[in-house]
Amino acid sequence: DSGVTQTPKHLITATGQRVTLRCSPRSGDLSVYWYQQSLDQGLQFLIQYYNGEERAKGNILERFSAQQFPDLHSELNLSSLELGDSALYFCASSGQGAGETQYFGPGTRLLVL
């Protein structure tokens, strides 16, 4: 168990809908990263937050947004969902100043029908 929790574990929704994925980092970790893992692709970095502020941005679509709250949990919002958004979404956290060892959560499997 990495200490990172993600909810929900599974999510099934329809095209055009909006969903929110939640992540709680390990105790004491200030950085949260979001990744998308599609079937035939590796992990695609989406976005990183550090202590509530956006730190780095990857290939995140404009339909997607994220935030990190004062209690350090993070949410990834996916809107106007398309079939191609079906994927595993992982959250990872790392400690202050470390930025090295990322601890991954179990992921949320999103299926868009």
Next chain:
Amino acid sequence: QQQVKQSPQSLIVQKGGISIINCAYENTAFDYFPWYQQFPGKGPALLIAIRPDVSEKKEGRFTISFNKSAKQFSLHIMDSQPGDSATYFCAARSGTYKYIFGTGTRLKVLA
């Protein structure tokens, strides 16, 4: 320039054999190179990592070899076991804490 190219895509090794997975990069600003192991239905877990000022790092049966001039690094799994069967990802980090992952290698170790 931000890519990390990983090969092979899949690998089958006999129990007791050596598994070798290779990665190559172009961005010389990368300063940290971790390897992750992922079992089905689980999130990736850090296996071993190396910095570019070191040419080799060994932890148990797992070794990273790093060639800075060639901009390549590889993971060697010695005495491969069926329990090592998983997907392995290499990654590289830039100074902005942005991680680029390889596309993964599915390793199957035959008993």
